[in-house]
Amino acid sequence: MLEYGYTPNTYTLNIVMDVLFKIGRVGISLRVLKEIQTRWLRLGYSPNVVTCTSLIKGFLESQMPGSAFRILNNLESKGYSPDLVLCNVLIDGLSKIGRYDDALGVFFSLPKRKLVPDSYIFCSIISAVCLSRQFALLPLLVSRYIIQADLIICNSILNYFCKAGYPSATVEFYNDMID
Numbered sequence: 001m002l003e004y005g006y007t008p009n010t011y012t013l014n015i016v017m018d019v020l021f022k023i024g025r026v027g028i029s030l031r032v033l034k035e036i037q038t039r040w041l042r043l044g045y046s047p048n049v050v051t052c053t054s055l056i057k058g059f060l061e062s063q064m065p066g067s068a069f070r071i072l073n074n075l076e077s078k079g080y081s082p083d084l085v086l087c088n089v090l091i092d093g094l095s096k097i098g099r100y101d102d103a104l105g106v107f108f109s110l111p112k113r114k115l116v117p118d119s120y121i122f123c124s125i126i127s128a129v130c131l132s133r134q135f136a137l138l139p140l141l142v143s144r145y146i147i148q149a150d151l152i153i154c155n156s157i158l159n160y161f162c163k164a165g166y167p168s169a170t171v172e173f174y175n176d177m178i179d
Contacts, residue, residue, distance in 0.1 A: 014054045021058025029058060049075065053086045060093030065102070068093070081113060088120050095128035103128040107141065117145060119152045126156040135164035 013032075020029040052075045059068035072082065072090070082090075087106055094103040107125050110117055117125070122142065129138045138160060147153060154177050161170040 014051055017051070017054045017058060021054075021061060024062075026058070026062050026064070029055075049080055049083055049086060052080075053089055056086065057089045057093060060089070060097060063097055065094065065097060065099055082115075084115055084118055084121060087113070087115060088124050091121065091124040091128060095124070095131050098131075100128055100132035100134070104137070104141075119148070119150050122147060122153055123156040126153075126160050130160055130163045133163075135160070138164075 017029055017032065020026070020032065052071050055071045056068040059065070059071065068090075072086075075082070087110060090106045091103045094100070094106065103125070107117070107121070107128075110121070122145075125141055126138060129135060129141070149157075154173075157173060158170055158177075161167075161173060
């Protein structure tokens, strides 16, 4: 980009990185990342939480959790704090690649980060519990939170009850939903 006289803003860079990961061009993504760390920093550009979220998502989708954690550690070492979107990307991405304990660790770190889980975080943690088949964990994970049950959470809870083998609870919960 710089060779053609174009200096992208944060928004453009995030789109470029996201597309490169989606089309499987991880190598090019890594070269762009290296260029960010050298040339772009001299131009005053500094990757922010949104940029790092795109990178972490791409690395997790590419089965590269070590690189994702390096980006996260680098972000935190510079004084940035992950937001709910980044934490959700971590929980969702880690659970999809079978790193359930790491996903749970991110969930447990939310209070330390002064973050309160939203419906998307709850859906991601419900999904992680279902994928890990550790169904007994869910009540322990969410019992300390007051949850505003919206349609997204209700659908995730229905999914949980089905996968956990509680058909009567599924029907009862569904009936409560439609009342």
